[in-house]
Amino acid sequence: MSSYELVYYNSRGYAEPIRILFNLSGIEFKDTRLAAGTPEFAAALKRSPGGCLPSLVLDGNRVVCQSLAITRYVASLTDYKGRTAEDTLYVNMFIETLYDLIARYDEVVKEKDQNIKAKKKEGAYESYFPVYLSKLEKMLSAQSGPFILGDRMTWGDIVIMSFLELKQNPEYGRADLLSNFPKLAAQYRGVIEEPGVKRWSQL
Known part of the structure; x- marks a missing residue:
């Protein structure tokens, strides 16, 4: 089974719809919230392919970014996607x-x-x-x-x-x-x- 880690600021923002989709669908994920200006935050930006957050870490190694891309992907795993x-x-x-x-x-x-x-x-x-x-x-x-x-x-x-x-x-x-x-x-x-x-x- 795939594992997911969602990385974002310590706020709702663009990550909140993703968190809601995970939660509504019972998909376990690690909700990593980072304070801006910390070494962990800088490392997360560096690891993100586009140098931006939110990012999603798949299976502990593959990292993707862009909130809409991630939202659409997570939605595709759930009943909240378009059926046609x-x-x-x-x-x-x-x-x-x-x-x-x-x-x-x-x-x-x-x-x-x-x-x-x-x-x-x-x-x-x-x-x-x-x-x-x-x-x-x-x-x-x-x-x-x-x-x-x-x-x-x-x-x-x-x-x-x-x-x-x-x-x-x-x-x-x-x-x-x-x-x-x-x-x-x-x-x-x-x-x-x-x-x-x-x-x-x-x-």
Whole structure:
């Protein structure tokens, strides 16, 4: 049986959907959380093929990186993957739309000047955040249930939930982020209220 070690910062971030997928599916893994600036953290970055985290260590020796690649791989081992090629296509459409927003917001994340950062953040939530959330809302409106594939939760729903959870935290975003997006709000609730996800969040 394969062994897995997930390596990331001592935070949720891009690793959280991967942790949730492992946990929901009962797949044992080592959850290695490292503090930035430590020798262990530097060693993990050096070992990662792309010099970034999260990374996944397979069977104690093979190392891969990039959060979406790892998330898709772990999802492929579980019941939270798309069951057909069309399912997979549809889930990826949602995720790529979300990552368009994440890429756009990167200018805020990387801004060093705190005053400029605050202005850019405010501008982001006033301008392009509603644009991208509206796209996701429209996509969800075509479904019969709260999730990307209707009534069945997939890895894509978990990734979107993890992002929205962070961005509804007033420290990082806005508590009322989903006030104008009822479909996204229903999707978010559907994921966080799933018993396995709820148990994981309480650990």
